[in-house]
Amino acid sequence: MxxxxxxxxxxxxxxxxxxxxxxxxxxxxxxxxxxxxxxxRITPVVRARAAALFVDRCGGAAGGFSAAEVQGASCGSWREPAEVLVTGRVRSHPGLLVRRGDLTGSGFADGVRVTSPLGTAWDLARRLDLEEAVVAVDALGRRRAERPVFVPYPPGRSPDPDTLALSRLRSPPARGSIRPSC
Structure with missing residues (x-):
């Protein structure tokens, strides 16, 4: 218990x-x-579940690395704080990173409200360095191909490179969406 x-x-x-x-x-x-x-044992998934529960009353969801962990696409460090995405005002706390943003397309994975795989990939790809971003997007895409855990999972919303590129074109002013070419 x-x-x-x-x-x-x-x-x-x-x-x-x-x-x-x-x-x-x-x-x-x-x-x-x-x-x-x-x-x-406090793992990234336990921290993510706790963080999502903390913000569930204000309509928040696990996001970033936390959403990836719950969706079975581990791609972050065990030392990373839990991350949530909220639309309102919620304060950060030790071990909790609060970001504000759009929760359109969020759903549930393993009983936890999380950002969609596409939203999670988009968030991580915009703020990580190139190598870490490729690892994160690849982990999310591979997890989607193995066994989708996200409900609902709208058709055409998988975190593949073409979908992320379209997101970039639709959101040109999004922070981190403009990167120098290699």
């Missing part, structure tokens, strides 16, 4: 835990009001 991230306030209100027990040595606080049992 409590092996997945959960809201402490919900557990206390439901009588599952007392506030004292929640603050004791058996639970670890990941973000405000988001906890996990102390025995759980």
């Amino acid at each position: 409590f092996l997945e991230p959960f809201r402490g306030s919900v557990a206390v209100a439901g009588g599952l835990l007392s506030k004292g027990k929640l603050r004791g040595p058996h639970f670890r606080k990941l973000f405000p009001d988001i906890y996990v049992h102390a025995s759980v």
Whole structure:
């Protein structure tokens, strides 16, 4: 029990835990009001799930490396903070990187709201250096080909190079979308 991230306030209100027990040595606080049992190994996927839960009430979603992790396309460092994409105002916290942006096309992967594979690839490709961007887009594309985990997955929205190039043409002022040619 409590092996997945959960809201402490919900557990206390439901009588599952007392506030004292929640603050004791058996639970670890990941973000405000988001906890996990102390025995759980904190991996990028656990951090991503916790971050998505933290912003779910404001309509946010896991994004960037966190979305890639949940979608099974591991391409970031274990030291990376959890990343979320929100449309409103949410503060960053230690271990949490908050970005503002459009959540059109977001959906669910393994029960977690995430940016679409295309949106995730577009985000990572714009802000990473060329080598890291190629690795990230390749991991997302390969994962899509192996076993799609994203729901819904609209036709023609896979993170292939042609689709990303079209995104670049549709969004010329997007930060990081203009790079010098090799």
